[in-house]
Amino acid sequence: MAPDTKRYWLMKTEPSTFSFDDLWRAPKRTTSWDGVRNYQARNMMRDDMKPGDLVFIYHSSADPTGIAGIAEVVRGGYPDESAFDEKDSHYDPKSKRDNPAWYVVDVKAVKPFKEIVTLESLRKMKGLEKMTLLQKGSRLSVQPVTPDEWAIINKAAG
DNA sequence: GCCAACGTTGGC
DNA sequence: GCCAACGTTGGC
Numbered sequence: 597m598a599p600d601t602k603r604y605w606l607m608k609t610e611p612s613t614f615s616f617d618d619l620w621r622a623p624k625r626t627t628s629w630d631g632v633r634n635y636q637a638r639n640m641m642r643d644d645m646k647p648g649d650l651v652f653i654y655h656s657s658a659d660p661t662g663i664a665g666i667a668e669v670v671r672g673g674y675p676d677e678s679a680f681d682e683k684d685s686h687y688d689p690k691s692k693r694d695n696p697a698w699y700v701v702d703v704k705a706v707k708p709f710k711e712i713v714t715l716e717s718l719r720k721m722k723g724l725e726k727m728t729l730l731q732k733g734s735r736l737s738v739q740p741v742t743p744d745e746w747a748i749i750n751k752a753a754g
Numbered sequence: 755g756c757c758a759a760c761g762t763t764g765g766c
Numbered sequence: 767g768c769c770a771a772c773g774t775t776g777g778c
Contacts, residue, residue: 608775608776610776634761635761635762636761656775656776656777657775657776657777661776661777715777732758732759733758733759733760734759734760735759735760735761735774735775735776737775755778756777756778757776757777757778758775758776758777759774759775759776760773760774760775761772761773761774761775762771762772762773762774763770763771763772763773764769764770764771764772765768765769765770765771766767766768766769
């Protein structure tokens with residue numbers, strides 16, 4: 597892969613539902629990141645996230661909230677099966693197999709952080725002032741991370 | 755549990 | 767196309 601096509605991301609999850617540890621223990625340390633029902637997030641998963649991209653896994657509604665580790669995209673966007681399943685809590689009747697409304701990517705856990713890099717500590721780090729996660733009211737569950745932001749956080753994680 | 759901020763829906 | 771009402775997110 598050409599270096600300038602490498603991208604970085606952050607994905608949120610509630611660890612009471614699915615944590616970084618759950619991903620670490622999953623078969624092949626891999627899961628399909630299903631159930632995302634936001635168009636901006638959908639567009640990024642469908643169009644922009646490619647195998648080899650790296651992803652911070654962020655724990656929301658947790659104690660503490662923060663980044664738990666790093667995952668890698670191992671499969672780019674493809675239709676979210678859970679949207680087609682009437683019995684699934686993420687079922688969406690407007691998503692059709694011949695015209696899917698929602699997409700997933702597959703991610704594989706590659707590195708747990710020794711300690712959660714907490715939201716509180718992120719807010720104190722120089723250079724993250726413009727990070728999407730830290731903007732007031734930001735609730736995008738899939739978001740891009742700049743290479744600079746990635747490096748700052750990765751270094752702080754040790 | 756509270757509630758501000760946000761995205762989506764639907765009446766008009 | 768506007769926008770009020772509603773449901774959800776997510777920090778605290």
